[in-house]
Amino acid sequence: MAAAGLRGVLWQRAAARLQVARAAAAAPPGARAASQVTQDMLPGPYPRTPEERAAAAKKYNMRVEDYEPYPDDGFGYGDYPKLPDKSHHERDPWYQWDQPDMRHNWGEPMHWDFDMYIRNRVDTSPTAVPWHIMRRHFLIFVGTMLVMFVIGGMYPSYMPVGPKQYPFNDLYLERGGDPNKEPPVVTHYEI
Helix, strand or coil, X not given: CHHHHHHHHHHHHHHHHHHHHHHHHCCCCCCCCCCCCCHHHXXXXXXXXXXXXXHHHHHCCCCCCCCCECCCCCCCCCCCECCCCCCHHHCCCCCCCCECCCCECCCCCCCCCHHHXXXXXXXXXXXXXXXXXXXXXXXXXXXXXXXXXXXXXXCCCCCCCCCCCCHHHHHCCCCCCCCCCCCCCCCCCCC
């Protein structure tokens, strides 16, 4: 009994020492995480003059003619460039990208909603069949299925069922028939 109590106390002391050692090895409370976005990566204020616009285009490695910021409507986009809403499926798969899984090069600005346009999300590339044709086919299919469900509900169809057939003359003895008498002949078919 005393040995079990001593082991419990020793275990608690070892756990307390381990906790103190982990706290001492941890980063001080004021240390920054290495994954934090740096100040120069954040969007700056909305460019009002042509000089600010040129500086913002240079910041994002874009030509001034191609640079267009998001509108200053209070959502906080600042000077971040408004890129076309195209998914990564539309980019050339045979080009030697710096980051092939994202089809993205180093220093190239990313779309503000890039996580919506990566390759396992929405695909904005043109389809082989126009959308109005796909919509028409879908509505025809759904309409046909609804009509079939309504007709099936009004006129239900069941599998044909015959009387249950049992072996040994319809279980004559098992159902309490007299073993001294000859059981009646049961025929479940006609020829």
